[in-house]
Amino acid sequence: MAHVLAFAxxxxxxAKTTSTVNLGAALRERGLTVLAVDMDPQGNLTMSQGIDTEGLEKSMxxxxxxxxxxxxxxxxxxxxVAAATIDLAGAEMxxxxxxxRERALQRALDAVRKEYDYILIDTPPSLGLLTINALTAAEGVIVPVQCEYLSLRGLLQLERTLDMIRENLNPKVKIKGILPTLFDARTKHGQESVEVLRENFGKLVFDTVVRKTIKFAEAPVIGSSVLKYDPKGRGAEAYRALAREVLNGRSS
Ligand SMILES: Nc1ncnc2c1ncn2[C@@H]1O[C@H](COP(=O)(O)OP(=O)(O)O)[C@@H](O)[C@H]1O
Ligand SMILES: [Mg+2]
Incomplete structure (x- = not known):
């Protein structure tokens, strides 16, 4: 049965979408089967795997x-990739x-749980019904946070939403880990952000920190993960390290 992880x-x-794609690619590299579900009407995940969303008649x-x-x-x-197009914007309504309504995704996944080792769900930048569907369908949540513009208040709001989901919809969902992303080692601010995260969330923060590199902007343009585009680069290595942490079954 697939492990189901949401990126929220x-x-x-x-770097929700970037992390969904590249953790997925890192798990694939280890021979695991992966379904990435695009729950964002912007369809960035779908496009970043080289799928033209304009031409799609059917979507999530x-x-x-x-x-x-x-x-x-x-x-x-x-x-x-389970594809999204802009049509998905109408789904909440x-x-x-x-x-x-909160269980539409959970129900849909029942048909494919046996086919995959991991199902990774990318979510839109909101805590609306699409994200609630993802959190209801998932057993674990990976929370990418940008080391610049760190928003602790935003993280607390996400935790409150998760409390509500646990009470009403999905008692087993847990934060699998907080992933520091877009880290710039040259700035004091970047380092302070990671320290603040570790002080506030302790072991919940992954050891892996994903540094800023231009490769992450370049790869999706040619429909590729960073692991395929720049297999020996730091970015690829970071998501391989994340895959190891996820497979080692930390916290959930
Ligand atoms: N480690 C990184 N270094 C540099 N750019 C990154 C990195 N991770 C993501 N990006 C870029 O930052 C932007 C936002 O990332 P994205 O994954 O789309 O975020 P989200 O899905 O949370 O909105 C994209 O242009 C992406 O290519
Ligand atoms: Mg996104």
């Missing part, structure tokens, strides 16, 4: 709202009046 942080630009919208089998929107790339 209501802040945009913290149909899976969530019309209960179309998820297998119909899965594309085989470096990872298998369409789902809002439905019974079981």
């Amino acid at each position: 942080n209501q802040k945009g630009g913290v 919208y149909d899976v969530l709202v019309h209960r179309m089998p998820i297998t119909e929107v899965i594309y085989e790339r470096e990872l298998d 369409a789902l809002s009046s439905m019974i079981g």
Whole structure:
């Protein structure tokens, strides 16, 4: 049965999508099967695996709202990708009046749990119904945080949402780890941010810290993970290290 991990942080630009793709690629490198589910209407994950979202007729919208089998929107790339298009922006509204609206994704995943070792869910930068669906379907949450502009208040808000999810929808979901990203070792501020995270969240913070490198902006343009684009680079190594931490079964 697949382990299901969601990548969440209501802040945009913290490397949720980048981390979903590259952790997925690192798990693939170890011979594991991975499905990445794009729950963001912006479709960045879908596009970053070289899938043209404009040309897609079916997407996660149909899976969530019309209960179309998820297998119909899965594309085989470096990872298998359940695709999102801008249509997904309408899903929150369409789902809002439905019974079981928070469980649409959990239900959809039942059909593929046996097919994968890991299912990784990318979420939009909000704590709305799409993210709630992801947190309800997941057993673990990876929280990427940008070492610049660190928002502790944002993290507390995410924890409160998780408390609510645990009480009402999914008692077993836990934070698997907080992942410091976009780290710039040259600035004092970057180092202080990691220290503040470790002081406040202790062992919940992964040992892996992902440094800033331009490769992360370049790789998706050619539909590639950083592991494939720059296999020996620091970025690739960081996500391989993260994969080791995830596989070692820390905290959850
Ligand atoms: N380690 C990194 N170094 C440099 N740029 C990065 C890194 N990680 C992500 N990026 C870039 O930062 C931007 C935001 O990342 P993204 O994964 O799209 O964030 P989110 O999904 O949280 O909005 C993207 O342009 C991405 O290419
Ligand atoms: Mg994103």
